[in-house]
Amino acid sequence: MLPPLSDAEVAEHVARIARDGYAILPDAIPPDFRQEICDELDRLESVRPGGDIPPAPFTGQVTRRWFDLLNDGEVWQRVAVHPWILQILSHVLGEGFLLSTMGSAVVGPGEPAQPIHVDDGVYAFPRPHPNLVCNTMWALTDFTEETGATRVVPGSNTWDHDPDHRTRYETVPLLMPAGGLAFVVGTCFHGAGANRSDRDRTALTINYCNGSMRQQENLMLGISPGRMMGFAPELQNLLGFRTCKGSGHIFAQDPRLEMQRHYGDVAAEDPYLARRNALHGDRTARRPA
Numbered sequence: 556m557l558p559p560l561s562d563a564e565v566a567e568h569v570a571r572i573a574r575d576g577y578a579i580l581p582d583a584i585p586p587d588f589r590q591e592i593c594d595e596l597d598r599l600e601s602v603r604p605g606g607d608i609p610p611a612p613f614t615g616q617v618t619r620r621w622f623d624l625l626n627d628g629e630v631w632q633r634v635a636v637h638p639w640i641l642q643i644l645s646h647v648l649g650e651g652f653l654l655s656t657m658g659s660a661v662v663g664p665g666e667p668a669q670p671i672h673v674d675d676g677v678y679a680f681p682r683p684h685p686n687l688v689c690n691t692m693w694a695l696t697d698f699t700e701e702t703g704a705t706r707v708v709p710g711s712n713t714w715d716h717d718p719d720h721r722t723r724y725e726t727v728p729l730l731m732p733a734g735g736l737a738f739v740v741g742t743c744f745h746g747a748g749a750n751r752s753d754r755d756r757t758a759l760t761i762n763y764c765n766g767s768m769r770q771q772e773n774l775m776l777g778i779s780p781g782r783m784m785g786f787a788p789e790l791q792n793l794l795g796f797r798t799c800k801g802s803g804h805i806f807a808q809d810p811r812l813e814m815q816r817h818y819g820d821v822a823a824e825d826p827y828l829a830r831r832n833a834l835h836g837d838r839t840a841r842r843p844a
């Protein structure tokens with residue numbers, strides 16, 4: 556169990572994110588938690604080999620990305636509510652922020668560097684604008700130059716334009732030993748580094764958004780209501796079981812009230828999940844294990 560960050564630690568990281576576009580929190584993933592996540596990634600490799608999306612230039616040729624994770628092992632429910640992340644993001648994204656998408660980024664040996672991009676590009680709002688997105692990179696193995704640590708362009712979060720794919724940017728790697736966690740705000744230019752090592756660079760990308768934005772992954776449709784009703788209230792809040800500045804209501808009330816009436820008695824078990832892994836080959840044109 557992690558002790559909460561002090562107000563001074565939170566303020567320091569929030570200030571760094573505002574100034575540089577990123578900040579690193581070392582020792583944020585206790586070793587037993589990290590092991591649980593790695594075991595779960597091994598399980599995912601056995602049931603949905605190669606990740607949930609086919610190889611592609613932007614997302615990687617030998618990078619394994621699994622999604623829809625809240626329909627997988629219980630450990631993902633704890634990943635989403637990491638207490639230090641929630642402490643810091645309430646200042647970066649404001650009250651009522653949401654979980655936007657959860658994925659793995661297991662970058663295999665030989666993968667070239669990912670194109671430099673911004674994560675709030677999904678909204679295409681002109682800059683400058685308030686913080687809409689903040690990604691958290693979870694280092695489950697060491698992030699080094701050689702293994703392909705995420706590369707960022709410091710201070711690019713303050714620029715008035717999005718990245719241009721014809722420009723070569725001066726980047727720095729987010730160096731951190733396994734167990735570290737890095738925040739990258741949605742306006743900061745960044746991309747995965749090239750993996751020149753002979754081993755995987757294993758990471759998670761757990762991405763949150765301002766509560767007025769649409770979530771990048773359709774979490775509210777992808778997870779059955781009965782299953783969501785069994786999640787901890789803190790996680791339900793991050794999925795949208797709360798209003799933000801008047802958005803997200805049901806009957807102009809906190810949506811939890813009606814969700815409880817509507818789905819309170821629905822079985823937590825979702826029968827579809829038994830078929831879900833069997834459809835992996837159809838989704839990705841890869842053969843199931």
Ligand SMILES: O=C(O)CCC(=O)C(=O)O
Pocket residue numbers: 660692703704705706745746747748758760
């Ligand atoms: O894997 C990384 O280091 C960065 C991932 C990323 O930026 C992305 O997938 O959009």
